[in-house]
Every structure is written in structure tokens, then in C-alpha cells.
Amino acid sequence: MSKRTSAKYKLDRRMGENVWGRPKSPINRREYGPGQHGQRRKSKMSDFGIQLRAKQKLKGYYGDVTEKQFKKVYAEAVRMKGDTSQNLIGLLERRLASVVYRAKFAPTPFAARQIVNHGHILVNGRKCNIASALVKPGDVIELGSKGREMTLVLEAIGSSEREAPEYVTVDGFKATYVRVPTLDEVPYPVKMEPNLVVEFYSR
Structure with missing residues (x-):
């Protein structure tokens, strides 16, 4: 059983969104990110940063999925026929x-x-x-x-x-x-x- 490596609600605050739609989410109270630099003014994100954020959010949503497991799911989605992004969601939901x-x-x-x-x-x-x-x-x-x-x-x-x-x-x-x-x-x-x-x- 893989071990959760970080507090689950830290993801909510890092993303600035209530990722699981839970009423307990700290984002309902504090919209800034976690840690001492959480309230800093946000600088414009690079394309890489936007893509990384989308990946962390999707991976984080499905619980304790490791990077290795997530990459394996992506590789399978690429091998399948059709749209890779739709295949990826289909595999995660399966x-x-x-x-x-x-x-x-x-x-x-x-x-x-x-x-x-x-x-x-x-x-x-x-x-x-x-x-x-x-x-x-x-x-x-x-x-x-x-x-x-x-x-x-x-x-x-x-x-x-x-x-x-x-x-x-x-x-x-x-x-x-x-x-x-x-x-x-x-x-x-x-x-x-x-x-x-x-x-x-x-x-």
C-alpha cells in the first residue's frame, strides 16, 4: 500500500481550488497557498508551470497515485487508439x-x-x-x-x-x-x- 507523502488538503491550497469539492477543504477559508510564502503575489506562470500544475491536480485528485503509476497510465493511454487525453481519463476512471x-x-x-x-x-x-x-x-x-x-x-x-x-x-x-x-x-x-x-x- 503506497503511503500518502503529503497532507491531502495541501494540494487544494497549492492549486487554489477545492479539488475534491469537500466542505472541509481549507480553501473555503484561506485562498492563498500553504507555507510561509503562500501569500506572496503570484508571478505569471510559464507554459511548463501550467502543464505541471494540470498534471499535479489530476494525479492528486485520484488519491495516492505515485508518479510511476501515473506515468504508466499515460503510456497506456498513448498506446490506445483515439484521443490520448480522453484515453487517460477513461483509464483513470476504470x-x-x-x-x-x-x-x-x-x-x-x-x-x-x-x-x-x-x-x-x-x-x-x-x-x-x-x-x-x-x-x-x-x-x-x-x-x-x-x-x-x-x-x-x-x-x-x-x-x-x-x-x-x-x-x-x-x-x-x-x-x-x-x-x-x-x-x-x-x-x-x-x-x-x-x-x-x-x-x-x-x-
Whole structure:
């Protein structure tokens, strides 16, 4: 299990945006960046800086995804037919942890990854504890018996903070991955720019 290397809400403040759309986000109170230089006047960002920022924001949104894992997803998106930026989003949304989060089985992408790693998720009736495993359209993702009793899970399912998107249908403790979404179907709370991520890696 990869270890979170920095405080998750520091990303919000560094980006100046509420990346996960959470009410607890410090950006709701302080719009400047973290650290002693956070309140400095911002200088104009270079093209490289803009691309790097887009990459850090997209990577950070999906929880504890390492740079190595993210680069691997990008390489796979390049190999696939079609638009690379759309392929990248499709692959990220096919990750098991992402589907668990979209199905509202967890309150955050970080919690979704943990629930998968601890063996509380079944894919087509078989236990899967690999958060980065890719789900296919038609696959059924289900909470195990212990997962169904977890307070964290029950609170997430009952929360009105967000809804499951159209490409994931939920029926109680079961969810079906209907199709691979396009960028405009993914309910990001902030604007994501995968085209800039593609530019960053293809330099």
C-alpha cells in the first residue's frame, strides 16, 4: 500500500481550488497557498508551470497515485487508439478505487483505495485488493460483508454531498460499471485539463 507523502488538503491550497469539492477543504477559508510564502503575489506562470500544475491536480485528485503509476497510465493511454487525453481519463476512471469512489462506497478517493486494499471489495464475486486493477464495462463491484458494516461506508452511501454518475449504476451494496466515460461525463468539482497533461509528458 503506497503511503500518502503529503497532507491531502495541501494540494487544494497549492492549486487554489477545492479539488475534491469537500466542505472541509481549507480553501473555503484561506485562498492563498500553504507555507510561509503562500501569500506572496503570484508571478505569471510559464507554459511548463501550467502543464505541471494540470498534471499535479489530476494525479492528486485520484488519491495516492505515485508518479510511476501515473506515468504508466499515460503510456497506456498513448498506446490506445483515439484521443490520448480522453484515453487517460477513461483509464483513470476504470481503476477499481475510482469506481468504488464513484459508487459512493467511500467518502474520498483516499478512503476508496484503503477499502480496496483491505479486501472489502468483490469484483464479479471475487475478492480484489488491488486499487489500480482496471474494471471493464459490465463488471459488478460489490462490498464484502465486513465492508457493509463499516460506519465510513454507511455514511458515504447515505451522504447527499454527491451522486453516482451515469456510467456507474448502484443498487444497494452493488455497483455495475456501465461504460468508460468521456471527460465531460466525469463529475470533477474543478476543471481538469488532461490535454495539458499530455503536453507535459510529450515534451
